[in-house]
Amino acid sequence: MEPKPQLGRIRYINVLPIYYAIDQGWVDNGFELVSGTPAELNRHMQQRRLQVSAISSYEYGRHSQDYLLLPQLAIATRGDVGSVLFFSRLPFHRLSGKEVLLSAGSATSAALVKIVLTELYGARPLYRVGPVTDRFMDGCYGMLAIGDEALRLKARGCYPYFLDLGRAWHELTNLPFVFGVWATRRDYFAQQPETVHYLHRTLLAAKALGMKSMPEICRQAATAVPMPSEALAAYFQLLNYELDAGQQEGLEAFFRYLYKYGDYPKLPHLEFI
Numbered sequence: 001m002e003p004k005p006q007l008g009r010i011r012y013i014n015v016l017p018i019y020y021a022i023d024q025g026w027v028d029n030g031f032e033l034v035s036g037t038p039a040e041l042n043r044h045m046q047q048r049r050l051q052v053s054a055i056s057s058y059e060y061g062r063h064s065q066d067y068l069l070l071p072q073l074a075i076a077t078r079g080d081v082g083s084v085l086f087f088s089r090l091p092f093h094r095l096s097g098k099e100v101l102l103s104a105g106s107a108t109s110a111a112l113v114k115i116v117l118t119e120l121y122g123a124r125p126l127y128r129v130g131p132v133t134d135r136f137m138d139g140c141y142g143m144l145a146i147g148d149e150a151l152r153l154k155a156r157g158c159y160p161y162f163l164d165l166g167r168a169w170h171e172l173t174n175l176p177f178v179f180g181v182w183a184t185r186r187d188y189f190a191q192q193p194e195t196v197h198y199l200h201r202t203l204l205a206a207k208a209l210g211m212k213s214m215p216e217i218c219r220q221a222a223t224a225v226p227m228p229s230e231a232l233a234a235y236f237q238l239l240n241y242e243l244d245a246g247q248q249e250g251l252e253a254f255f256r257y258l259y260k261y262g263d264y265p266k267l268p269h270l271e272f273i
Helices: 013-023 038-046 057-062 107-121 147-156 165-173 186-191 193-210 214-221 229-238 245-260
Strands: 006-010 032-036 052-056 067-077 084-088 099-103 126-130 140-146 161-164 177-185
Touching: 006 013, 006 038, 013 067, 013 147, 013 193, 013 214, 032 038, 038 052, 038 057, 038 107, 038 177, 052 057, 052 067, 052 193, 057 107, 057 177, 057 245, 067 186, 067 193, 067 245, 084 107, 084 147, 084 165, 099 107, 107 126, 107 140, 107 165, 107 177, 107 245, 140 147, 161 165, 165 177, 165 245, 177 186, 177 193, 177 245, 186 193, 214 229
Parallel strands: 006 032, 006 052, 099 126, 099 140
Antiparallel strands: 052 177, 067 177, 084 140, 084 161
16 A cells, blocks of 8 residues: 655644644545644655645745745735744844844844844844743843744734834835745656645645634634634634735845855746746
8 A cells, every 4th residue: 555645744833724624534634734834844844754845935945956846835924924033132123233033933034133133223133042931041141932832922912123024025125925835846746746736735725724724723723822713703803814925025035145145056036836
């Protein structure tokens, strides 16, 4: 018997509009879900332990020669994102030379905070990567939190300064920001194109059903983060799950900054199945 294909899933509530219908059994489930943080899924794809997955935008750009994008699927925003937040003890322009902590969960968000602090505030902190907790570590003046941990920290309201990175990017570029995409490995698509197209069709069908089920999704999300359903509904309204021309333009602008800063040896291009 052929093993089921595996499909990577980000372990945060922000993807519930994509996966809720799959969880409920409303679409065909001829595959196995593998959950992880964006960084974990990136690693699984690079190590060929996954062949189709949600991955960070940074990972796609860094290894675009290995991947093809799945159309019409992304985690994007135009303005506030709500769950990618930078908290600080000091005004942002005073962070140069100060140590700040970056969540290990997302290479995209870590790259974005560096762009925003440099371009908007002229700040060049000392960055280190580590686990995010509910308080600043000794000697640490700033902290990047993503996903459910960011929502929980914001709900506590105990930090003097915080920056929504989706809003900051929009102020800088007037473009949407794409935090995550869905992709397949090129070598796998060459061998199993029908499997990839099947997974893509399933994700699109699940997204369509999920977008019609937001009250139920908000009730489920409230079991994971300490927010009322009304606040969660407002949060999900900030997010966009398309990868249309506007999102693609924002993604390419992000790649240009990373190329400018030397994160990428060459400028990547978007290629789809």
